Amino acid sequence: MNYISGDLNTYLVLGAVLFGLGVFGLVRRPSLIGMLIAAELVLCGASLNFMAFNRFLAPDPTVGQIITLFIMAIAAAEAAIGISLVIAVYRNYRSVETEDLVDLQG
């Protein structure tokens, strides 16, 4: 019997689905916070791919785990900076929706 948990393609397809969901959310969301949430999904799909390759294909199975840890650190930094930018934008414009953040449009 074939188990899909032991197959590389399962993880790759799941990573692609998460990445696509993130892109979908990035385009669809009208507010900056929603876009930040979707960006986290994109990062998650990428690190899932790294972990899958690490498990099945890498000659040195520590590399993927370390890269995933670094992605987590970068994602935490990205979330902190993104949220402080959202707060700064909210202070100036009283809104976090992308449609309101236009100054030069006539």
Added chain:
Amino acid sequence: MEISLETARFLAEIIFYGLIGVTIFGGLLATCAKRLMRAVSGLAVCFLGIAGIYYFLGSPFVAMMQLLIYVGAVSITLVFAVMMGEPDENTLRTKVPGLAGPFSVVLGGAVAAGLASLALKANWMEPMAKVNDGSLPAVGAALLTKYSMVFELVSIVLLIAILGSVIIAGSGRDKVTS
């Protein structure tokens, strides 16, 4: 009662299906929920499912880190942002944002389908031999020897990010009116 190896693998497979379902459900909730607070909750659920899948990929350490950093820290930070930036949930924009509705479905679907088909078509090469077993001691040794420079750099990046976020968020605040 003795459980055979085959039964155990079958049960693990059922749990794996559940984890995939949890992940995709959380992702859909994170992108499609109308209220941002529900979207953040969906994101946390999605991260939980991903942590379980990391466990299946043979790395309990990264699974725990996923729980700690993503579910514990990033989701909570996003909750703060939602509570600060979403003044009244009833005044949320209800109009369809122009092209973005159908366009986002097409774009996201195209990206996902393209990446998945590329991954399925590629001819992946199994490695001849593995250098080590990828256990936690091996990860720790590699972090402190081979990747020590990157490790230090990441901590500096984190420090600068925290300081920068404090400065950016605190800069426009008026100090006299108190």
